[in-house]
Amino acid sequence: KAGVTQTPRYLIKTRGQQVTLSCSPISGHRSVSWYQQTPGQGLQFLFEYFSETQRNKGNFPGRFSGRQFSNSRSEMNVSTLELGDSALYLCASSSLGTDYGYTFGSGTRLTVV
Amino acid sequence: SQQGEEDPQALSIQEGENATMNCSYKTSINNLQWYRQNSGRGLVHLILIRSNEREKHSGRLRVTLDTSKKSSSLLITASRAADTASYFCADGDGRASKIIFGSGTRLSIRP
Numbered sequence: 001k002a003g004v005t006q007t008p009r010y011l012i013k014t015r016g017q018q019v020t021l022s023c024s025p026i027s028g029h030r031s032v033s034w035y036q037q038t039p040g041q042g043l044q045f046l047f048e049y050f051s052e053t054q055r056n057k058g059n060f061p062g063r064f065s066g067r068q069f070s071n072s073r074s075e076m077n078v079s080t081l082e083l084g085d086s087a088l089y090l091c092a093s094s095s096l097g098t099d100y101g102y103t104f105g106s107g108t109r110l111t112v113v
Numbered sequence: 114s115q116q117g118e119e120d121p122q123a124l125s126i127q128e129g130e131n132a133t134m135n136c137s138y139k140t141s142i143n144n145l146q147w148y149r150q151n152s153g154r155g156l157v158h159l160i161l162i163r164s165n166e167r168e169k170h171s172g173r174l175r176v177t178l179d180t181s182k183k184s185s186s187l188l189i190t191a192s193r194a195a196d197t198a199s200y201f202c203a204d205g206d207g208r209a210s211k212i213i214f215g216s217g218t219r220l221s222i223r224p
Contacts, residue, residue: 004155033211043201043214056211090155101146101158102212109153 006105018079025093032074037088125221134218136202
């Protein structure tokens, strides 16, 4: 079956702009989580959605937001981009949440200039 | 903030040798998961061990869990060049609906 698909793979944006990243989970998976990975901070949890509801949120400013659609596809949005937002953004899907392993997408590499 | 911490941060071994990585965590867990990440790519789930299990095997992987010490170890036997990657532990708490990753161990396999 198809894996987790993240688009786009690479993105270059200018400070102050906004960006939307997309994630299509494995068919049948209802939980989608987002992580930010940077060399300095490692893998940081952003938020998790299950059946269109945000169940958990990490310690990120309100500029970071997300949503999940009825087909479980998820988007995350970052507004007013800052240089420090440059990172690899990873999406992971799971059928039943943290009691089982997560399947990750290849990520979106965001560079803010 | 990260919950798990891997040790060592970096490890370089000869092909064919065994590699052991350790992970410590701070609070109670439902399970402990190990992932591999090749450079700049997504993470691949390797193995999950539940809090009531002490040891688990999967191919060349062996994971142990000591809940009294809040620690886990991942052993890769008979290492191969393809095992070169970063390895992360992550603790799962079903109630929190999230898994928290450690900082990772960079494993290099020398030919």
